[in-house]
Amino acid sequence: MRAPTDVVLLHNQKAGDGDHSVEQLAAMLRRHGYRPECYTLKEALKRTDPLQRGEFIIVSGGDGSVRRVATRLAHQGRPIAPLPLGTANNIATSLGVCGEPDEIIAGWANGHRQRIDLGLATGPWGRRHFIEGIGLGLIGRAITTIETIDDVSDREFENRQDKLYRDLCVLLALANEMPPFPISVTQDGEDRSGRYLLLEVVNISRAGPGFELAQRANPGDRWLNVVSVRADERHKLQESLKRCLAALDHGTILESQRAHELRLELTAGELRIDDEVVWPETGTDAPDSITVDVTIDPGALEFVLPSRASL
Numbered sequence: 001m002r003a004p005t006d007v008v009l010l011h012n013q014k015a016g017d018g019d020h021s022v023e024q025l026a027a028m029l030r031r032h033g034y035r036p037e038c039y040t041l042k043e044a045l046k047r048t049d050p051l052q053r054g055e056f057i058i059v060s061g062g063d064g065s066v067r068r069v070a071t072r073l074a075h076q077g078r079p080i081a082p083l084p085l086g087t088a089n090n091i092a093t094s095l096g097v098c099g100e101p102d103e104i105i106a107g108w109a110n111g112h113r114q115r116i117d118l119g120l121a122t123g124p125w126g127r128r129h130f131i132e133g134i135g136l137g138l139i140g141r142a143i144t145t146i147e148t149i150d151d152v153s154d155r156e157f158e159n160r161q162d163k164l165y166r167d168l169c170v171l172l173a174l175a176n177e178m179p180p181f182p183i184s185v186t187q188d189g190e191d192r193s194g195r196y197l198l199l200e201v202v203n204i205s206r207a208g209p210g211f212e213l214a215q216r217a218n219p220g221d222r223w224l225n226v227v228s229v230r231a232d233e234r235h236k237l238q239e240s241l242k243r244c245l246a247a248l249d250h251g252t253i254l255e256s257q258r259a260h261e262l263r264l265e266l267t268a269g270e271l272r273i274d275d276e277v278v279w280p281e282t283g284t285d286a287p288d289s290i291t292v293d294v295t296i297d298p299g300a301l302e303f304v305l306p307s308r309a310s311l
Contacts, residue, residue, distance in 0.1 A: 004035035007081075008054040010069060012041045012061030015085040025060055025083070025101060032105045041065050051078060056304050060101070062086015063132065067274055071129040074118055074300040081108060081304035087160045087209070090132055094204035094219065095305060107306025116219045118300040119203045121273055123292040124281075131219075131301075132274045133202030134294055137181055137229075138237065140270030140277050142171045142208060165245070167209030172241040180231035184265035187226060187257070195231040201262060201294050202227060211244055214256045222298040223258040262294045 009029065011022040022038050029036045037053060041061060044050040045068060051057060056079035059069050066082050070091075073080065083101055084092035095114075097104060119130040146167055157163040180195040200207060202225050205217040214225035229237045233255075240253040264271075267289045271279040279290055 004030070004033055006054045007034045007036050007056055007058055008044070008050050009036040009038045009058045009060065010041045010044045010050070010065070011038065012065040012085070015061040015065065020060070020085050020101060022060075028102050028105050029058075032109070034105075041068065045069070045072065048072075051076075055079075056081050058083055060085050063088060063091050064275060066091045067131050070116075070131050070301055071118070074129055074297065077302065079113060079302045079304045087163050088206070090206040090208075090210060091204060093210070094206050094217065095303060096308070097305060104306050107308055108304060110307040111305050112307075114220055114303050114305055115299040116301040116303050117203060117222055118297040119201065119224060120295045120297045121292055122294075123279075123290055124287060125278060128273060129297065129300070130203065130274050132204055133200050133207050133213075134271070134273045134292070135198065135200035135202070135207070136183060136264070136266060136269045136271050137196055137198040137200075138171060138175055138178060139198065139200065139208045139211070140272035141174055141178060142167070143272055143275065143277055144270055145174065146170055164209045168211065168241065168245050171208065171211065172238065172245065175234065175237045175241055181269035182267060183269075184263075186263040187259045188261060192228075196228055197231060197234060197237055198227070198229040199264075200227045201225070201259075203296075211241070213254060216256075220299075222296060223260065224262070224294065224296050226257045226259050226262065227254050228257075229254060260296060264292045264294065266290050266292070 009025060026036045026038055039050045051073060058081045059066050060083040063086055070080060082092045082097055083104060084097060121128050121130060121134045180197050183196050183199055185192040200213055202214050202217060204219050205214050206212050213227040217225045236253050270277045
């Protein structure tokens with residue numbers, strides 16, 4: 001019998017339910033031959049030393065939890081094992097990590113490690129890594145709208161599927177009415193400026209409420225994926241969202257191209273990085289326009305993936 005493998009478990013206390021408490025997850029880990037050292041996500045990020053312990057770092061939570069750990073550990077050689085307990089779980093799903101926690105933990109024994117790229121966005125905020133994507137248009141507008149709804153509503157959703165459905169309905173409603181935005185785009189030296197309903201530069205296949213944008217995106221191939229919907233292509237966006245609501249495959253409805261670098265010059269719309277709208281900013285000194293350079297940071301992370309996961 002092999003000796004237990006020392007690991008660090010970072011748990012988002014707001015994620016999951018009673019069956020996925022830190023005590024329950026620790027028991028699962030011990031049952032599968034791991035010896036976990038457990039911390040809350042907030043505690044570990046504040047102290048930082050837990051991020052340097054164990055054979056690898058297990059992040060139990062949603063996309064936000066994985067993102068906070070991943071961007072902190074870029075180029076530090078510390079493997080990350082996502083244990084998805086969030087709502088959309090875009091990162092884990094794009095990496096092929098799905099199922100119940102006990103199944104995922106069991107899959108690590110015969111799993112593999114995969115180098116993963118990060119995106120890098122340089123703008124008024126300085127240099128900032130992203131793992132999902134950066135984009136202008138529909139998803140950024142939806143994030144702002146959904147946050148407003150949540151601020152004024154005390155509705156509690158019974159499960160993650162109900163919340164995802166609500167968020168996708170917001171996307172579809174906005175896709176029917178939202179005006180296009182003018183965006184100046186230079187993609188690998190080529191001018192692709194125009195009026196867009198959606199322009200997303202993604203590192204993984206999904207964004208927002210589980211919306212599949214780039215079906216064949218590979219976060220370890222050293223390419224960014226540029227997904228665009230121009231003003232005269234609204235029907236493609238509507239049809240893609242309807243398929244997502246119906247849990248159908250997207251196929252090639254939305255145009256996707258690969259790129260190494262882009263420059264975006266923006267004068268309108270909401271710009272998101274991962275799940276945060278970073279422009280327009282609030283305050284009297286907020287700029288009316290910004291320029292953003294987007295590049296790839298290859299092989300910045302290493303992920304531990306269970307045996308059935310594949311990119």
